[in-house]
Amino acid sequence: MAVTGLCPGRLAAGLVDTLPFVASTGLLGMIFGAGAQAAGIGQATAVLMSVVVFSGSGQFAALPLWSQGAGIIVLSTFVLSLRFALMTASMAPRLANAPPWLRAAVAYGVTDENYALAVSRRGGEMEPDYLAGSWAVLYLSWVLGTAAGVFFGAQVPAQLVAPLNAVFPIVFVTLVVLCCTSVPTAVVAALGALLGALGALYLPAGWGVVIAGLLASLAGPLLERRKPRGRRP
Amino acid sequence: MIGRDLLVVLGMALGVYLPKLLPVLLVSDRLPPLMQRWLRYVAPAVLAALVAPAILAPGGRLAAPSWEQAGYLAAFIVAILTRRMLPSLAVGLAVVLATTVPRN
Numbered sequence: 001m002a003v004t005g006l007c008p009g010r011l012a013a014g015l016v017d018t019l020p021f022v023a024s025t026g027l028l029g030m031i032f033g034a035g036a037q038a039a040g041i042g043q044a045t046a047v048l049m050s051v052v053v054f055s056g057s058g059q060f061a062a063l064p065l066w067s068q069g070a071g072i073i074v075l076s077t078f079v080l081s082l083r084f085a086l087m088t089a090s091m092a093p094r095l096a097n098a099p100p101w102l103r104a105a106v107a108y109g110v111t112d113e114n115y116a117l118a119v120s121r122r123g124g125e126m127e128p129d130y131l132a133g134s135w136a137v138l139y140l141s142w143v144l145g146t147a148a149g150v151f152f153g154a155q156v157p158a159q160l161v162a163p164l165n166a167v168f169p170i171v172f173v174t175l176v177v178l179c180c181t182s183v184p185t186a187v188v189a190a191l192g193a194l195l196g197a198l199g200a201l202y203l204p205a206g207w208g209v210v211i212a213g214l215l216a217s218l219a220g221p222l223l224e225r226r227k228p229r230g231r232r233p
Numbered sequence: 234m235i236g237r238d239l240l241v242v243l244g245m246a247l248g249v250y251l252p253k254l255l256p257v258l259l260v261s262d263r264l265p266p267l268m269q270r271w272l273r274y275v276a277p278a279v280l281a282a283l284v285a286p287a288i289l290a291p292g293g294r295l296a297a298p299s300w301e302q303a304g305y306l307a308a309f310i311v312a313i314l315t316r317r318m319l320p321s322l323a324v325g326l327a328v329v330l331a332t333t334v335p336r337n
Contacts, residue, residue, distance in 0.1 A: 053249055085255065104257070176280050188274045192280070209282045216281070
């Protein structure tokens with residue numbers, strides 16, 4: 001609960017744990033950078049977007065919309081980011097004692113990857129220094145990948161594309177397993193996976209994760225109540 | 234045109250940041266117990282909901298069975314058995330490499 005001073009060890013742990021994502025995030029950044037050129041986004045604008053927006057899903061969604069109105073691009077980015085509200089809400093009780101500037105900074109640096117890594121650590125503490133170390137690796141990979149894609153195109157050997165694309169599902173499947181520490185959490189995760197897949201098939205982009213995450217997590221306390229030996233209420 | 238691009242980038246940045254920021258400013262540690270219990274289940278729910286489409290329905294369509302999925306299944310089993318990242322990542326990637334590289 002206590003948010004202590006910066007701990008170099010936790011910063012380094014965040015950095016090291018994020019290394020599996022370097023190549024795949026860099027590749028995605030490269031593909032985005034090359035795609036941005038094709039979509040008519042200026043070189044400086046594309047790099048600036050990765051520097052400031054720093055959102056893979058939001059930025060890829062902006063590519064086909066770029067020639068349309070500004071409002072639709074911003075709205076699409078917002079909808080695709082709604083899942084982060086669930087993530088930072090779940091972190092908020094642990095950050096409640098931190099000063100507002102630190103909470104604002106941690107919120108800015110939250111991504112799918114460092115949230116998943118932090119929450120799957122033993123104890124599931126949301127340490128800002130761990131998140132920051134992880135964020136730095138993801139941020140550099142994404143921004144440098146974008147710059148490479150913008151200026152040199154997406155030059156990746158074809159044999160490497162399938163393994164690199166497989167990193168995200170493999171790591172996330174593992175992290176989901178690691179954060180299932182009880183029967184109710186495992187049931188919630190299975191429900192989330194089922195609803196998430198259905199949402200991806202039948203709902204507009206962005207809404208599936210949010211609705212599935214919300215519904216599945218709400219089932220958690222109900223599952224607890226049926227188990228008298230569960231956590232005390 | 235440059236001005237429009239800058240505005241769109243700033244608008245996108247806000248679109249990403251506001252959903253992240255508002256909960257940490259609004260949710261306090263004096264939450265009702267039921268809400269605290271709910272929030273503990275958000276991580277497994279939202280992470281599973283995030284990865285399942287990448288495995289079962291990439292691109293919004295139900296995926297035909299693939300070698301990559303065999304790798305994800307292997308990683309899943311190793312993760313349950315070892316509860317560690319590196320063995321799971323190594324086995325999952327090995328399966329994907331072994332089954333996809335020869336095809337290229």
